[in-house]
Amino acid sequence: MTETPASGDTRQPAAAAPPNRGFPSPFELPTPDGAEGWEELYPYYCLISDERRAMEEGKFWFFDGMHNPEPLYPFDTIMTENWWVAASQMASRVWPIPVAMGIDQRLVNGYIYVSPNSVTDPDQIAARHEYFARRAGHYFENWDEIYGNWVEKAKDCIARLNQIEFRPLPELEPEETVFGHRGVYSSHDLLSAYNRLIENMLEMGSYHFEMLNLGYGAYLTFREFCQQAFPGITDRTLTQIVCGIDNLLLRPDDKVRELAELAIQRDLAGVVLQHDDPDAMLAAMAKAEGGAEWLEAFEAAKEPWFHFSTGVGYDHSDPVWIDDLRLPFIALRGYVEALQRGEDIRRPLERLLAERQRVTEEYRALLPTDQDREAFDGLLALTCKVFPYVEDHNFYVEHWHHTIFWSKVRELADVFVAHDFFDDREDLFYLHRHEVYDALYDLLIGWATGTPPRGEVYWRPIVERRRRIRDSLCQWTPPPALGTPPSVVTEPITIMLWGITEKTIEEWLGVDPAAAGDVLRGVPASAGKVTGPARVITRTENLYSVHQGEILVCRITAPSWATVFGRIGAAVSDVGGMMAHTAIISREYGLPAVVGVGFATATIRTGDRVEVDGNEGTVRVLERAAP
Numbered sequence: 001m002t003e004t005p006a007s008g009d010t011r012q013p014a015a016a017a018p019p020n021r022g023f024p025s026p027f028e029l030p031t032p033d034g035a036e037g038w039e040e041l042y043p044y045y046c047l048i049s050d051e052r053r054a055m056e057e058g059k060f061w062f063f064d065g066m067h068n069p070e071p072l073y074p075f076d077t078i079m080t081e082n083w084w085v086a087a088s089q090m091a092s093r094v095w096p097i098p099v100a101m102g103i104d105q106r107l108v109n110g111y112i113y114v115s116p117n118s119v120t121d122p123d124q125i126a127a128r129h130e131y132f133a134r135r136a137g138h139y140f141e142n143w144d145e146i147y148g149n150w151v152e153k154a155k156d157c158i159a160r161l162n163q164i165e166f167r168p169l170p171e172l173e174p175e176e177t178v179f180g181h182r183g184v185y186s187s188h189d190l191l192s193a194y195n196r197l198i199e200n201m202l203e204m205g206s207y208h209f210e211m212l213n214l215g216y217g218a219y220l221t222f223r224e225f226c227q228q229a230f231p232g233i234t235d236r237t238l239t240q241i242v243c244g245i246d247n248l249l250l251r252p253d254d255k256v257r258e259l260a261e262l263a264i265q266r267d268l269a270g271v272v273l274q275h276d277d278p279d280a281m282l283a284a285m286a287k288a289e290g291g292a293e294w295l296e297a298f299e300a301a302k303e304p305w306f307h308f309s310t311g312v313g314y315d316h317s318d319p320v321w322i323d324d325l326r327l328p329f330i331a332l333r334g335y336v337e338a339l340q341r342g343e344d345i346r347r348p349l350e351r352l353l354a355e356r357q358r359v360t361e362e363y364r365a366l367l368p369t370d371q372d373r374e375a376f377d378g379l380l381a382l383t384c385k386v387f388p389y390v391e392d393h394n395f396y397v398e399h400w401h402h403t404i405f406w407s408k409v410r411e412l413a414d415v416f417v418a419h420d421f422f423d424d425r426e427d428l429f430y431l432h433r434h435e436v437y438d439a440l441y442d443l444l445i446g447w448a449t450g451t452p453p454r455g456e457v458y459w460r461p462i463v464e465r466r467r468r469i470r471d472s473l474c475q476w477t478p479p480p481a482l483g484t485p486p487s488v489v490t491e492p493i494t495i496m497l498w499g500i501t502e503k504t505i506e507e508w509l510g511v512d513p514a515a516a517g518d519v520l521r522g523v524p525a526s527a528g529k530v531t532g533p534a535r536v537i538t539r540t541e542n543l544y545s546v547h548q549g550e551i552l553v554c555r556i557t558a559p560s561w562a563t564v565f566g567r568i569g570a571a572v573s574d575v576g577g578m579m580a581h582t583a584i585i586s587r588e589y590g591l592p593a594v595v596g597v598g599f600a601t602a603t604i605r606t607g608d609r610v611e612v613d614g615n616e617g618t619v620r621v622l623e624r625a626a627p
Contacts, residue, residue: 023481023509024435025057026108034472038110041074043432046081046107050553061106061113061482062500065316065555066575069538071110071473073429074466075409075436078198079314079402080105080112080448082205087493090209092117095136097213098129099490112475113482113613116491116500139214143385147211150389154207154396159405161200164193166411168418169447187444190527194412194440198433201405205359208397215390216492216579222379229372235578236524238616240359242383242534243352243587247391249399249559250347250588252308255301256328256563257345260335262297266290272336278325304400308560310540313398313580316406316429318540321560323407326544331563334548338566345566348590390579394559412436419443421455422463430466431459480574480598499523499596508598520597520604523576524617525583528592530570531622536601536609551612553604557582565589570612572619586614594619 026048031038039047048056068080088102101117119125121531127398131560137148174184197365219242226233271288282298285291302322311318321328360379360380367373413425421439422428431439439455446453485505494500507521535550537543543564546552552568559581565571568591573582576595586593592614600619604610607625611618 017359022484023060024479025055025060026106026113026482027057029479029482031106032109032472032476035109035469035476038469038473041110041430041432041469042072042077042107043081046077046105048106048108056106057483059483060486060505061108061115062498063478063575064105064112064114064498065478066498066580067312068112070315071470071476072107072112073316073333073470074432075429076314076316077107078201078433079447082202083209086202086205087209087212090213091491091493095132095213096128097217097492098125098132103491103494109476109478111476111478113478114494115483116489116494118451118486118488118490120626121191136217136404139211140382140386147389150207150210150393151396154204154393154401156209157200157204158396158401158404161197161204161401161408162570164197164200164408165618166190166193166408166415168415169443187448190415191337191440191444194437197405197408197412204397204401208393211386211389212393213492215386216496218379218383218386219390219496219579220492222383225375225379226363229367229376233363234524236527237359237363239583239587240356240524240527241363241380242387243318243356247388247584248395249391249581250562250585251395252305252328252560253331253562254347255305256331257335258551259294259298259301260332260339260345263332263336264339266294268294269336273333278329281329307403308395309399309401309403310543310558310560312556312558313394313402316409318558319369320403320406322403325514327560327563330544331566332371334566347588349588351590352588391559391584394581399559416443416455419446419453419456420494421453421459423460427459427463429472430463443458477602481505485509496577496579499505499573499580501577502600504596518621520594520600520619521574522572522594522597522600522617522619523578523583524614525576525578525580525595526571526586526591526593526614528570528590528609529613529615530592531609531611532569533625534604534610535568536604536606538601551610553600553610554582555601556580557585561585562589565591570614572598572604572612574598574602574609 025302027050084103084105091097091100093103099119101119102116104117106113119128123295166578169186169190177185178472182265223235223238226238260272263269268285268290271284272281274286282295285295293506306321306328308321309318310320310324319327338345364373364376367376389473408546410425411429413422413428416422416428416439417425421443426435438461442453442455443450446455487502489495489501489505530551532549532551534553535546537546537552537554546564546567549569550567552571554572554574555574557571557573562585565585566589571582571586572593573580573595574597580595582595583593592612594612594614594617597619604619604621605625608621609623609625611620611622613619
């Protein structure tokens with residue numbers, strides 16, 4: 001019953017890389033043509049600095065294409081800077097995790113690189129363990145109650161965000177303000193609304209990571225127990241033991257399936273299938289017999305489930321379902337067509353649960369003592385209890401909350417447009433949030449004095465220059481890693497979410513992305529073997545072109561891509577570990593997947609015929625498409 005670990009599936013410490021083996025220095029990377037001066041887009045603390053060259057070259061940096069696959073807009077750095085503090089303080093100061101000291105980050109040519117910090121001193125590890133055991137134990141023992149309170153905190157934060165409003169300043173202060181004797185006026189309201197917006201974002205960011213490290217930590221503890229008890233057990237087998245757990249990130253796709261079933265039941269399939277444009281379909285549905293009932297169900301499904309980003313919620317430019325219905329409606333048509341063919345469109349949950357029970361019982365039976373079985377049962381029960389949070393928190397935070405946050409930022413941008421600072425609401429995103437505060441105060445001064453604010457002539461050329469710079473940065477391909485390879489990786493999120501292990505690093509060191517060949521290796525994230533044509537997705541808008549049976553090849557998937565998983569044959573991603581969204585969604589849909597490949601989008605082209613082996617963790621290009 002023992003298994004041979006597949007590539008990328010073990011976390012045994014590797015020997016330190018020889019001094020001459022390493023990744024490029026972040027100081028030696030060329031600036032893309034047209035992007036000279038890109039550093040001005042970002043705060044000083046986000047940048048690689050010559051004053052700390054020895055330290056920064058001595059660290060291992062890997063590209064976080066999972067959360068930000070493109071160069072950051074200046075305002076969007078609030079997301080990365082948010083988790084820089086929030087995630088790191090949980091590992092370093094709140095629990096603290098004995099062997100981990102947070103995750104550092106830098107921007108290189110506008111792309112985010114991160115570096116896990118480790119604790120190596122045995123005395124410090126022992127001292128931190130005492131705090132961690134007491135604090136984590138409290139959360140584990142009271143998990144259900146704490147998580148219930150967490151949900152209420154998250155919903156309250158979302159409700160308060162919804163209440164924030166931005167309006168252009170009036171020609172004269174309203175009389176109700178004057179005669180109400182408030183003593184503060186529209187200028188104060190506008191500035192305080194912006195402050196509350198930023199504080200609300202950072203508050204939710206703190207909630208985001210309150211329990212996340214513990215979720216990963218519980219799984220890692222169970223994993224380490226199983227690796228010792230069952231030598232050679234693969235991560236793919238371990239995930240079979242905890243798969244089939246309902247999570248909120250699958251609920252939006254479930255709602256689309258329900259709408260498809262309702263369309264069939266009410267004889268409205270023709271209305272759904274006759275219109276590619278969502279607005280046209282909704283207009284036709286309003287006129288159709290029985291369409292009112294379908295539209296009522298559609299409106300009910302939208303709140304909150306269509307507050308769903310086509311990205312991971314960290315980039316304002318990613319379309320969201322509530323504003324752009326193309327992705328869910330493409331899925332809706334696909335489900336209606338499948339139902340017309342008599343197919344079952346439900347996720348294979350029963351099969352997953354049956355397989356989970358079988359694998360669990362077979363491995364449990366191998367344990368030699370009652371004490372071992374008791375430990376196995378306890379660790380598995382804890383993992384299954386805390387694991388839903390690992391995914392569920394994403395819906396509250398990165399989708400529901402962040403979708404509303406970006407809409408509120410655009411409301412603020414409309415104020416600047418109304419006061420002639422910008423030509424378009426999207427221009428605001430070329431300012432960092434600290435610069436926005438200055439621009440707001442400039443606007444208030446002009447309103448209060450009647451003197452045209454400098455912002456009317458100051459920001460337009462800056463925005464235009466930054467737009468050109470960012471467009472040039474988009475043409476650059478970031479290498480997967482920079483700096484000095486570590487001898488060991490201990491930070492839980494780095495291992496579980498990004499899939500960065502000593503084995504991953506060794507494989508990256510041995511691969512030339514320009515000559516990677518026809519066989520790529522990664523983490524076997526979901527079992528099965530499938531052959532089909534590749535569909536390479538590097539931008540969200542390419543999702544709408546995915547065809548039935550194609551192999552999805554991407555940097556990383558977002559949870560909202562679950563609607564696409566009803567059409568694809570398998571998934572391959574450049575980044576990600578066993579708990580990345582690509583891996584989890586693939587397992588829940590019963591599709592083969594290989595993640596953490598590193599160079600898939602750089603070496604595979606749309607139309608290439610590829611074989612994805614989710615058992616062994618390999619992706620083979622069987623036939624190259626014509627250029």
